[in-house]
Amino acid sequence: xxxxxxxxxxxxxxxxxxxxxxxxxxxxxxxxxxxxxxxxxxxxxxxxxxxxxxxxxxxxxxxxxxxxxxxxxxxxxxxxxxxxxxxxxxxxxxxxxxxxxxxxxxxxxxxxxxxxxxxxxxxxxxxxxxxxxxxxxxxxxxxxxxxxxxxxxxxxxxxxxxxxxxxxxxxxxxxxxxxxxxxxxxxxxxxxxxxxxxxxxxxxxxxxxxxxxxxxxxxxxxxxxxxxxxxxxxxxxxxxxxxxxxxxxxxxxxxxxxxxxxxxxxxxxxxxxxxxxxxxxxxxxxxxxxxxxxxxxxxxxxxxxxxxxxxxxxxxxxxxxxxxxxxxxxxxxxxxxxxxxxxxxxxxxxxxxxxxxxxxxxxxxxxxxxxxxxxxxxxxxxxxxxxxxxxxxxxxxxxxxxxxxxxxxxxxxxxxxxxxxxxxxxxxxxxxxxxxxxxxxxxxxxxxxxxxxxxxxxxxxxxxxxxxxxxxxxxxxxxxxxxxxxxxxxxxxxxxxxxxxxxxxxxxxxxxxxxxxxxxxxxxxxxxxxxxxxxxxxxxxxxxxxxxxxxxxxxxxxxxxxxxxxxxxxxxxxxxxxxxxxxxxxxxxxxxxxxxxxxxxxxxxxxxxxxxxxxxxxxxxxxxxxxxxxxxxxxxxxxxxxxxxxxxxxxxxxxxxxxxxxxxxxxxxxxxxxxxxxxxxxxxxxxxxxxxxxxxxxxxxxxxxxxxxxxxxxxxxxxxxxxxxxxxxxxxxxxxxxxxxxxxxxxxxxxxxxxxxxxxxxxxxxxxxxxxxxxxxxxxxxxxxxxxxxxxxxxxxxxxxxxxxxxxxxxxxxxx
Numbered sequence: 132x133x134x135x136x137x138x139x140x141x142x143x144x145x146x147x148x149x150x151x152x153x154x155x156x157x158x159x160x161x162x163x164x165x166x167x168x169x170x171x172x173x174x175x176x177x178x179x180x181x182x183x184x185x186x187x188x189x190x191x192x193x194x195x196x197x198x199x200x201x202x203x204x205x206x207x208x209x210x211x212x213x214x215x216x217x218x219x220x221x222x223x224x225x226x227x228x229x230x231x232x233x234x235x236x237x238x239x240x241x242x243x244x245x246x247x248x249x250x251x252x253x254x255x256x257x258x259x260x261x262x263x264x265x266x267x268x269x270x271x272x273x274x275x276x277x278x279x280x281x282x283x284x285x286x287x288x289x290x291x292x293x294x295x296x297x298x299x300x301x302x303x304x305x306x307x308x309x310x311x312x313x314x315x316x317x318x319x320x321x322x323x324x325x326x327x328x329x330x331x332x333x334x335x336x337x338x339x340x341x342x343x344x345x346x347x348x349x350x351x352x353x354x355x356x357x358x359x360x361x362x363x364x365x366x367x368x369x370x371x372x373x374x375x376x377x378x379x380x381x382x383x384x385x386x387x388x389x390x391x392x393x394x395x396x397x398x399x400x401x402x403x404x405x406x407x408x409x410x411x412x413x414x415x416x417x418x419x420x421x422x423x424x425x426x427x428x429x430x431x432x433x434x435x436x437x438x439x440x441x442x443x444x445x446x447x448x449x450x451x452x453x454x455x456x457x458x459x460x461x462x463x464x465x466x467x468x469x470x471x472x473x474x475x476x477x478x479x480x481x482x483x484x485x486x487x488x489x490x491x492x493x494x495x496x497x498x499x500x501x502x503x504x505x506x507x508x509x510x511x512x513x514x515x516x517x518x519x520x521x522x523x524x525x526x527x528x529x530x531x532x533x534x535x536x537x538x539x540x541x542x543x544x545x546x547x548x549x550x551x552x553x554x555x556x557x558x559x560x561x562x563x564x565x566x567x568x569x570x571x572x573x574x575x576x577x578x579x580x581x582x583x584x585x586x587x588x589x590x591x592x593x594x595x596x597x598x599x600x601x602x603x604x605x606x607x608x609x610x611x612x613x614x615x616x617x618x619x620x621x622x623x624x625x626x627x628x629x630x631x632x633x634x635x636x637x638x639x640x641x642x643x644x645x646x647x648x649x650x651x652x653x654x655x656x657x658x659x660x661x662x663x664x665x666x667x668x669x670x671x672x673x674x675x676x677x678x679x680x681x682x683x684x685x686x687x688x689x690x691x692x693x694x695x696x697x698x699x700x701x702x703x704x705x706x707x708x709x710x711x712x713x714x715x716x717x718x719x720x721x722x723x724x725x726x727x728x729x730x731x732x733x734x735x736x737x738x739x740x741x742x743x744x745x746x747x748x749x750x751x752x753x754x755x756x757x758x759x760x761x762x763x764x765x766x767x768x769x770x771x772x773x774x775x776x777x778x779x780x781x782x783x784x785x786x787x788x789x790x791x792x793x794x795x796x797x798x799x800x801x802x803x804x805x806x807x808x809x810x811x812x813x814x815x816x817x818x819x820x821x822x823x824x825x826x827x828x829x830x831x832x833x834x835x836x837x838x839x840x841x842x843x844x845x846x847x848x849x850x851x852x853x854x855x856x857x858x859x860x861x862x863x864x865x866x867x868x869x870x871x872x873x874x875x876x877x878x879x880x881x882x883x884x885x886x887x888x889x890x891x892x893x894x895x896x897x898x899x900x901x902x903x904x905x906x907x908x909x910x911x912x913x914x915x916x917x918x919x920x921x922x923x924x925x926x927x928x929x930x931x932x933x934x935x936x937x938x939x940x941x942x943x944x945x946x947x
Contacts, residue, residue, distance in 0.1 A: 155196075155402065155403065155438040155439055155440040156196050156197075156198070161202070162363040163363065163399075163400075163401060164196075164198055164202055165202050165363065165367075166363050166366055166367060166399075166401060167192070167196060167198070167401075167403055168189060168192045168193055168196070168198060168202055169367045169370070170366075170367075170370060170403070170406050170407070171188075171192035171195070171196070171403070171406060171443075172185065172188035172189040172191070172192040173188070173370055173371075173374060174406040174409075174410065174443075174446075175188040175191055175192060175443070176188040177374075177377075177410070189255070195442040195443070196442070200255075201248065201251070221233070227249075227252075230245065230248075230249060233245060234246070234249070239281060240281070240283060240286060242277060243274050243277050243278050243281075243283065243286045243290070244286070246270045246271070246273050246274035246277070247270075247271070247274050247286075247289060247290065247293060249266075249270040250267050250268075250270035250271040250274060250293055250297075251267075251293065252267075253266040253267035253270065254267035254271075254293070254296060254297055254300060264297070264300065264301055267297055268297055271290060271293050271294050271297055272294070274286070274289075274290040274293070275287070275290035275291060275294060278290050284317075285326075288314045288317070288318070288326065288330065291310050291313060291314050292310065292311060292314055292329075292330065292333045294310050295307045295308075295309075295310030295311045295314075295333065295334070295337065296333070296337055298310060299337035304338075304339075307337060308334070308338075311330060311333060311334035311337070312334070314326075314330040314333075314334075315327065315330045315331060315334060318330050324355060324358070324359060325359055325361075327355065328352055328355035328356055328359065328361075328364070331348050331351060331352045331355070332349075332352045332356075332364070332368055334348060335348035335349045335352060335368075335371070336371060340374070340375050340378050340379055341379065345375055346372065346375055346376075349368055349371055349372040349375065350372065352364075352368045353365055353368050353369055353372065356368060362395065362398070362399045363399065365395065366392065366395050366396060366399060366401070369388065369391070369392050369395060370392055372388065373385050373388045373389060373392060376388065377414075378560045379560075379601060380560075380600055380601025380602050380603075381601075382414060382417070382418070382602070382603070385414070386411070386414050386415070386418070389407060389410060389411050389414065390411065392407055393407045393408065393411065402434075402438045403434075403438065403440065404434055405430075405431040405432075405434035405435045405438075405440070405447060406431075408427045408428075408430045408431035408434060409427070409428065409431040409446065409447050409450045411423070411427040412424045412425075412426075412427035412428040412430075412431060412450055412451075412454060413450055413453075415427065416453060416454055416457060417564060419605070421454065421457060421458055424454045424457075425454045425455075425458070428447075428450050428451040428453075428454045429451065431447050431450065431451070432447055432448070432451055435447055441474065444470075444471075444474035445471045445472070445474040445475035446471075448467045448468070448470040448471035448474060449467070449468065449471040449490060451467050452464045452465075452466075452467030452468045452471060452490055453490060455467060456490065456493065456497065459497075461497050461498045462498075464490075464497075465495065465498070468490050471490075489508075489525050489526060489528075489529045492504045492507060492508045492529050492533065493529055493532070495507065496529075496532065496533050496536055501533050501536045501537050502537065504529075504533050505530070505533045505534070505537070508526070508529060508530060508533070512526060520553045520556050520557055521553075521557060521562055521565070523549075523553045524550050524553035524554050524557065524565070524566070524569060525565065525569070527546045527547070527549040527550035527553065528546075528547075528550045528568075528569045528572060530546040531543045531544075531545075531546035531547040531550060531572070531573075531576070532572055534546060535576055540580065543576065544576070547572075547573045547576055550569055550573070551569075551570075551573065554566045554569055554570065560600055563596065563600045563602060564602070564604075566596065567593055567596060567597065567602070567604050567606070568606065568608075570589050570592055570593045570596075571593060571606045571608040571609045571612070572608055573589050574586050574589040574590045574593065574608065574609060574612040574613075575608040575609075575611065575612045577589065577612075578611070578612035578613075578615040578616050579612075579615065581615075581619060583615075583616040583619045583620055586612055586615070586616045587616055590609065590612060590613055590616070593609060605632070607633055610629045610630070610632045610633035611629070611630070611633045613625075613626075613629040614626045614627075614629035614630040614633060617629060756783055800837065800838070801835040801836060801837055801838070801841075802835065802836050802837075802838065802841040803833070803834075803835060804831060804834045804835070804836050804841065804844075804872055805831040805832070805833050805834065805872075807841065807845065808829065808831050808848065808870060808872065809829060809831070811845060811848060811849065812827055812829065812848075812852065812870065815849070815852055815853065815856065819856050821856065823865075824860075824863060824864075824865050824866075825856060825860060825865065825866050825867070825868060826865075826866075826867055826868075827867070827868050827869075827870060828867060828868075828869045828870070829870050829871075830869075830870070830871045830872075830873070831870070831871070831872045831873075832872060832873045832874055834872060834874065834880065834935075836880075836935060836936075837935070837936045839936065840915060840933070840935065840936055843911040843912075843914050843915055844882065844911075844915070844931075846907065846911055847882070847908050847911050847912065847931060848870070848882075848884065850904040850905075850907055850908050851884040851908065851929050852868060852870070852884060853904065854904055854905075855868050855884065855886040855888065855927065856868075858888075858889075858891075859886040859888025859889060859890075859926065859927060860886075860888045860889075861889065864888075866886060866887055866888050867886065867887050868884070868885070868886045869883070869884070869885040869886070870883070870884055871883040871885075875932070878934065878935070879932055879933065879934055879935075880932070880933055880934075880935050881930060881931070881932045882930070882931040882932075882933075883928065883929070883930050883931075884928075884929045885926060885927070885928045885929070886926045886927055887925055887926040888926050888927065889926075890923040890924075890925070890926050890927050891921075891923060891927050908929070912931055912933075915931070915933045916933060916934065917931045917932060917933035918930075918931070918932040918933070919931055
């Protein structure tokens, strides 16, 4: 059921922030803006865990980025060229009376589009009022009848598909499917692949996630959009497919697809990747992959700051803080939760305020500041009482944990029971992980109080919910609780199994040097086995004695058997002591190795620092040489001498730039050639004051080169580009210079510098060619063991093909 009143509360709180114009969408075309609204609304819907509906999420996303809400639904009858459809401005402002006056005077296709807009406005309004649905149906029916009369096929399809969306919202799925099926059938007859893809996409989106046909249709749609080259639609439908897999419990596949979607977005030039990065971090943390969770949480913050998009900063700081809290970095987690709360008040209210402040309370309690945490949560709840079941559940959960830490077990149990009442009413897949975590904490509470019956009851509830929602739920709290419960019930084998699983989860977060509890459980389990064996032998011996009382020989045999058993037990005990002593020696040796490794890491850090300092000083010295040459040129009036000095400065700068990048980079062995080449070309453009007269087209793969190859390659680039600037375009003609560096077959790299200038003589004997520069290029090519070619083809083309060398670190790895 849609949470309309909750959405109104969010809009009311966040309205002041909407007046800010985010600069992050300034260079987006209409297609990218549509993708932004779709991905942002899906992110908000998932993050709010069903507290607001999908339509409300779309409204919130559009408001946040100051984009028309119509972009989320008018694609079928908007040409994607940025033109505004008649009536759009009035609809955005909610001035429906003005739209109706326009409708009276509009005709033909304009009238159909206006009816479709009105129908969409009512259909996708937040909430689910009967009068809105009725108004939507009335306008859609009029649009369908008029489009049939005028026989405008595109608008017929759009009207019929919007009618299908209406039936889906009205819970009449059979009629909805019929509408979409008609459009799909007509598109197939006409062999219109684009129209077919759009029809199938609409059909798939409005099917329930649990319908197997939805996944099949989405895969077909993604294939069609890929063939059509519509990357924006492919990204949108791919994210819809991920949503199906995630909410139906296939988390592993969904995570794999999230990574694929992130690749698609980057390839498409979509800058707002922090929504996907934060989601990946969240899912990885659920799977206890803390390294990946931390990386993508940090990546989402960096993306947000890079594109200056702080609309939903509270969510990203919250996700980042959760990772630190899981890793036990409580101070960092506290700082991030405070940032999240502050951002929630300053920017768009995304509905995550309770999440942030409850997480802050958890971090305070984890730091031992439990009383401070209790006082804080009481003051916030008094000021901002929780309004929905989910917020009430998480507040009761954190209160219960705090009072448990304060050893006020009666009050803690009361809050756990209040939490249980709320959790029972949360039945959607959106909240299942939080419900399971809450029950896990409740199970742990009863287990630690040595109340195995209650602990088992809630553990069984967790398993039942996990099975019902197809979730492979694992938790430290749950496994430890089951271990304690089985121990209390004397089931030591099961207790050991659960404790080992608990340690496996826990050891992924904290590196424990010794696992005493596992050893204690093992000893308990082995002792129980031995006691059972001894009892069995004693019973067997008693039986033998009773049966063989008449035979002294058999009686003696039984005695000697017992003696032999005692000797065996003694030998086993002695072996156990030896093994324990050896284990202690191994631990001591392990500590020594760890200390040596620490010393080696320290030496390695010193070496890297020294190398960086060397690069820094070399760069400074080269800059000094450039300055000296610049000073010397002030006293020269010979043009050739001045030109030679200028060329030398450019060559020195190309080398200085490499040392500068090595100093500034974390990687001191290789150079990112894409960044380096772009910076070198920018320097030459400024040095020659080219303006827009000569333009550059740069296509450089993301390649890394060793310093020994990067320096001669930089000098070659400097010489070739300088010659092209000077001689390829005489009399200030305009022109283009193309620079390409790419990997070719058989692990070779190919550098191409090409211009569309006047070219050179076939024998390369033109006086305009800088003979020293050409000699330098040939010499440097020889240093690289490269194949050097030069030719005329609508300008000069220079090619250098060479085999890249591995840096020292990679060579050593390859040798190993």
